Amino acid sequence: MSTATRSSYHHGDLKAALIEASEEIIRAEGVEGFTLRKAAKSAGVSPGAPSHHFSGTKGLLTAIAIRTFEKLGAELNTLPSSGIPAQDLRTQGLGYVKFAALHPGLFRLICRVDLIDFKDPNLMQAAFEAMASYEHAAAAYFGYEPPDPQKRIFRPYMASAMATAHGLAHMVIEGRPALLFETPDPIGTFIETALPSILLATWPD
Amino acid sequence: MSTATRSSYHHGDLKAALIEASEEIIRAEGVEGFTLRKAAKSAGVSPGAPSHHFSGTKGLLTAIAIRTFEKLGAELNTLPSSGIPAQDLRTQGLGYVKFAALHPGLFRLICRVDLIDFKDPNLMQAAFEAMASYEHAAAAYFGYEPPDPQKRIFRPYMASAMATAHGLAHMVIEGRPALLFETPDPIGTFIETALPSILLATWPD
DNA sequence: TGGTGATATAAACATCGTTCAGATTGATGA
DNA sequence: TCATCAATCTGAACGATGTTTATATCACCA
The missing domain is CATH 1.10.10 (Arc Repressor Mutant, subunit A)
Known part of the structure; x- marks a missing residue:
């Protein structure tokens, strides 16, 4: 208001x-x-x-997308590290999906390539900084050296890990848990019960 | 025309x-x-x-979404089975992402919960039938009994596998390969070179 | 104090999805 | 065969949207 x-x-x-x-x-x-x-x-x-x-609606939405990536990064980059690579990777993935579930509108926005300007360097930078700790966790789990952040390149292992979280996030905000997993509460229950077991299946110890 | x-x-x-x-x-x-x-x-x-x-634009787009799920199912369900579970699962995932890359407009449509009517039982049925062979491959790889198709429920293992492909598909149609992976040809090269190695990282033999 | 650039308004425009009265037609039944 | 009726389509209208334009207002500075 x-x-x-x-x-x-x-x-x-x-x-x-x-x-x-x-x-x-x-x-x-x-x-x-x-x-x-x-x-x-x-x-x-x-x-x-x-x-x-x-510069039109797209410019305004791009500004909000940048803020959203910053929020996502603030969330992920402050998640605690346990020292156990598999668990840390799961924590990052869980955080990613949780963010999407808690802010479905904003998460949808940052995926709408038609609505925001992905050629905006500020947007790209915000997007990469948001995934910094995620890439760090993936590197620890899969055992590779994290690439230079300036290069803005993801390794295949990172792509694999990120894709799973990204896909789960999409499935969650597309309402698929309620449709597919027989959970009474589409967000809370799914995240707290089914989601950890899914991530456990993806990245076992 | x-x-x-x-x-x-x-x-x-x-x-x-x-x-x-x-x-x-x-x-x-x-x-x-x-x-x-x-x-x-x-x-x-x-x-x-x-x-x-x-019944309005949504009704028309829902009809097209049903056709799209049928096309996706026709694609996935006819992919050859090698007998090696890991390879078959990768084949299904690759097929899923390929479909998205080849039909980005249609794939985006079936993800737009706001544009189509997911309460339409025909749409739900088409969506589940499209994933039948995928679930079969996941069951073989992870070693579980596929649930009754009538129940329209996915297992966590299946959710994990599907999420990775779904996430990769989104990343591909969001144009992220060109942004993130330094591939000259955003679709062809990425799919034929980077994608298999990503799926290999996800589901090793 | 004056004037200039930045910022706001109000009105207009094309385009969108949808609705509705009326025109047209294919099909049904006597 | 022919009258009737329901289905189908037109054309005009409506409100809403993003954007542009001429005009109005004001903050700031020489």
Whole structure:
């Protein structure tokens, strides 16, 4: 409810207000429920105002995607390390899927290549930094030297590990647990019970 | 180019023509490029005509999603079995990702929960039948008895295997190979070289 | 104090999905 | 055979969307 009532003709910090309002809309109604006009209205501004701060809808959504990758990275990079490679890799995977389950709208956003600008270097950098600890865990488990982060390249082992978590995340936000796994609570129960056993099957000790 | 010129006022088989035209649009321009009006125009019919055959855009796209699952199933279920469980599982996974890479628009469609009706029992049935041989291969590799197909339940092992392929498929159609793996040809080269080694890391002999 | 660039408005435009009254036609039954 | 009816299609309309344009307002600085 960031419908800011403002006194002056100019907003003051419309750019930040638009990002805030848009993220709220996406959290509440998903990417599909988002419209630029809604965001403008929520920020208390006319439909044409956003064009002065973002290059269209795609620019605004890209800014939110960057914030989302930063949130994901903050989540993953602070997960505790046990010293047991298999367990750490599972922890990272679980964290990845949990993030998707807790923020389905935002996670969908960062997968929508048509809605955000993946040529934006800031977006790419945020995406890679988000996966830093994940790559570290994969390197420890599979026994390889992590590549230079500057090169922005993933190893096949990392691709394998990341793909499993990525696929599970998609399956979760696509609502497949409720459809496929007979779990009463589509998010909580699945994550706490079925998901660990799935990851155990994928990366055993 | 199925812009059928018709002589009579009535079309004859508009339902099939709309499905055909829509699938062509999705193949050429992706789900994002699809509009109901385009499909109607391509079928040589007014924008209001489709409503007599489908319950809105979602109904039409659901019909195409069912066809897509049938195509995927026809692909996977005819893949040869080598008798070596690990290799067969990799073959299924490779087939799954290949399908996504060859039909990115259609694959994206069957993942768009907001665009198609996953409560449609025909869609669910088609989705499960498509994965039948995959589940069979997973059961052989992980050593469990495949569950009753009627129950429409996947085992954790199957979820693990499927998730990896599903995640790789998403990564491929999101264009990540070109971004992450330094492959000149984003589809062909990646699939033929990097992908098998990724699947080898996931399901070793 | 004036003026200039940045920022906002309001109105317009094309396009979208959907609805609805009316036109057209194929099929049914007497 | 022919009248009737339900199915099918048109064409115009509606509200909503993203974007552009001319115009209005204001913050800041010379």
